[in-house]
Amino acid sequence: MWLLxxxxxxxxxxxxxxxxxxxxxxxxxxxxxVVLTAMIGTSLLRNQGALALNNLRSSxxxxxxxxxxxxxxxxxxxxxxxxxxxxxxxxxIGFSLLIPAVRHAVFAYVRRRVTVQGFxxxxxxxxxxxxxxxxxxxDYQEVDETKRPTHTPSGWTKH
Numbered sequence: 406m407w408l409l410x411x412x413x414x415x416x417x418x419x420x421x422x423x424x425x426x427x428x429x430x431x432x433x434x435x436x437x438x439v440v441l442t443a444m445i446g447t448s449l450l451r452n453q454g455a456l457a458l459n460n461l462r463s464s465x466x467x468x469x470x471x472x473x474x475x476x477x478x479x480x481x482x483x484x485x486x487x488x489x490x491x492x493x494x495x496x497x498i499g500f501s502l503l504i505p506a507v508r509h510a511v512f513a514y515v516r517r518r519v520t521v522q523g524f525x526x527x528x529x530x531x532x533x534x535x536x537x538x539x540x541x542x543x544d545y546q547e548v549d550e551t552k553r554p555t556h557t558p559s560g561w562t563k564h
Contacts, residue, residue: 415492415494415495418494419491419492419493419494419495422492422493422494423435423492423493426438426493438493439491439492439493439496442488442496442500443488443489443491443496446484446485446488446489446496446499446500446503447485447488447489449500449503450481450484450485450488450503453481453484453503453505454478454481454482454485457474457477457478457481458478460474460477461474461475461478472516473512476508476512476515477505477508477512480502480508480511480512481502481503481508483499483502484498484499484500484501484502484503485499486499487499487502488500
């Protein structure tokens with residue numbers, strides 16, 4: 406439902422801002438501002454995107470969790486789409502997402518609300534791999550839990 410509201414509200418906000426700014430400074434200065442913000446945003450996007458890509462590469466090289474660099478890259482990509490969309494409201498959101506402190510705050514907020522199930526730094530690693538050579542045959546004997554061991558713990562077990 407919130408996505409429907411966003412698709413309706415954002416164009417209405419943009420139209421209202423175009424009318425207000427265009428009425429205050431005129432048509433041509435308004436259009437010039439929209440084109441300039443798209444050009445400046447593209448330049449900033451290129452620089453921030455290169456930094457995010459370097460951070461992602463270093464996290465892969467150091468075998469660190471790439472979640473944060475990937476999230477920053479996604480936010481930079483989203484900000485680029487917003488900056489290329491004509492409008493003052495989308496430009497404001499796009500420029501704010503190019504600020505690293507804003508991205509950190511958004512990432513921290515999302516991280517608190519999302520639970521990650523697992524992460525593996527080894528590509529193609531499958532934890533539930535059933536290989537016949539991994540099977541070990543053995544015998545077992547049930548031990549009554551009421552019995553206490555007669556020896557002292559070795560330090561390797563907890564009893």
